[in-house]
Amino acid sequence: MSNRAVYADTVATIALTAGAILAVLNLPPVTARAALAGILVLFLPGYALTTLVFPATKETRLSVGDVPSAFVGNNTKHAGVPFLERAALSIGLSVALVPLFAWSLEVSGVEFLAPNVAAACGGFAIVAALLGGVRRLRTAAETRYVVPIGTVAAYRNAAHDRSNWDNVLNVALVGAVVVATVVVTFALVSPASVASASYTQASLLTEADDGSLVASDYPQNLTVGESGELVLLVENYEQETTRYTVVAQLQRVESNGEVTATSEIDRFSETVETGDRWQLTHEVAPSIPGENLRLTYLVYKGDAPENPTIESSYRHVTLWMDVTEGGDSDAQNTVSSVESS
Known part of the structure; x- marks a missing residue:
């Protein structure tokens, strides 16, 4: 043989x-x-x-x-x-x-x-x-x-x-x-x-004492001018390299859902390889007071429009917070959840 x-x-x-x-x-x-x-x-x-x-x-x-x-x-x-x-x-x-x-x-x-x-x-x-x-x-x-x-x-x-x-x-x-x-x-x-395998995932997180990212301990109770740190995580599963633009807004929202005031905080852009992620650390310092203000991060593929909204965004994450005038430390946090889409 x-x-x-x-x-x-x-x-x-x-x-x-x-x-x-x-x-x-x-x-x-x-x-x-x-x-x-x-x-x-x-x-x-x-x-x-x-x-x-x-x-x-x-x-x-x-x-x-x-x-x-x-x-x-x-x-x-x-x-x-x-x-x-x-x-x-x-x-x-x-x-x-x-x-x-x-x-x-x-x-x-x-x-x-x-x-x-x-x-x-x-x-x-x-x-x-x-x-x-x-x-x-x-x-x-x-x-x-x-x-x-x-x-x-x-x-x-x-x-x-x-x-x-x-x-x-x-x-x-x-x-x-x-x-x-x-x-x-x-x-x-x-x-x-x-086709359904192509998507982008956006998450709003905070950094713990040990350096890990967690979905808790959000800065939801601030005074005007006081800053809080958040981490926006954008993960690219689009099967191709994608350029993202993120618009950070602080919105005053009525009980019926109508947005009566919008303050644009900042804009960011980054090109992310497929399978990779963009970790954006952002210091939030609200400039307007109010209860139940909505901090919103609007994620777009490519450039963002001149007047960005939740409806026009590709992905978005939101955080509800109370912002008081300086010196008032008794404001209560009324909402404790992060909304994402």
Whole structure:
């Protein structure tokens, strides 16, 4: 048996993984990329793992069918995982590994996008296949696993001897695997192609004593001229580099929701890479007194209009506060929530 035959599937696994990664990175979503991405996510990681875990075609262990022989130490050779069972196990293991890959990306702070998913699945498959090749090298030549030729034909012939019920179950299993492959491929490998995945997130926070950002302890009770520090966080998930403009306003709002007075505090602009965030630390010093004044940060993509409003903004966050004349320290905070959109 040549080394080419022994390591043919290992080499094929690595080559197919590399090709699938290139397809995910360079081809449009609805092309051969979809098929290769499905193989990359739902087959190759599991198959590479079976190569690592099951390097032999046979294993030697104590017989479990003959209980007394286990006590006298008789050894019996049992077949390892055959090709078709190995292929089915590969799909099951790959599906089980997907949440692990997603968790790894989340923990490492990497965004769940097609290139990152491909890197996680492909990297695991290549490493496992290489380690599996090493294990085969250390396995006795007569027991090394080799992809059998004619396995599919032999399985087809054996199927004629099975009951109709068994054949129906096999067809149902294949159909379920195909459906799962299609759904998971488009849901996981091409998340960036979904239009709803493009968005911007704006949050209003404060900095705690330890330097962390928290959604509490807002400066909602100030006097005219007194300043309070806030942190506006703008996160770019637009799938492209975006220039943002932020307008900070202090508004007097009547009980019916009508804005009767607006004081523009400042304007800021920043270009943010996709997947990155803009952390804007802002000192707020109200110049007008009043109860239930609304501090508003209006976020626009590109330039802001001359007369910005909440209705015209792309995103906005607001904070209600009481501002009193200097020397009055008895004002009460009547609203304790931050509104965002």
